[in-house]
Amino acid sequence: MDDTDPLLLRLRSAQQDVELATQHLEDAVGAARTAGATWQQIGSVLGVSKQAASQKYQNQATATPQALDHIQRELNARAEELFAAVSRSDIEAAHDLMTYATARLLSKRKILKTWQAVTDAVGEHLKIQRTVIEQSGSQNVLTYRLKHQHGEPVGQITFNSRTKITGWVIYLDDSAELPW
Incomplete structure (x- = not known):
């Protein structure tokens, strides 16, 4: 044969x-x-x-590439939801995206005060300009660059395996060293 x-x-x-x-x-x-x-x-x-x-x-x-693509889409969607909620001062919707412990640490007052400082410095939020997803242990870290009227704040959001937010930082410029 x-x-x-x-x-x-x-x-x-x-x-x-x-x-x-x-x-x-x-x-x-x-x-x-x-x-x-x-x-x-x-x-x-x-x-x-x-x-x-x-x-x-x-x-x-x-x-797998398909799983990574799914993670990227899911976390980008969660980030979009977070910034949309915070932009309209809907902290309850923002808290729904977070773990219970994170929502307690990032109180309504803290989030509103921080977001007000960001918008005072760089104007109204327009969109998420760029994101990068990395795995850090059992968490995923989304590093982002925002587009505002007068600037481009940067930061990171950490997510657990159920895509709940476990941490969030934002800086007015990219000279800050990101924590994750």
């Missing part, structure tokens, strides 16, 4: 199908984890224990 035999070509095609399906499965696991699914839930869908699911997919769950 030579390499061009139809049975070997069929075997090669089947192997490629398996590799593609495996990639799709890993991408789906990564997207599910990013969206907050537990290993118990994933294991249940796959018909294995949570430990088996975690052991098999833990390294791939956040490493």
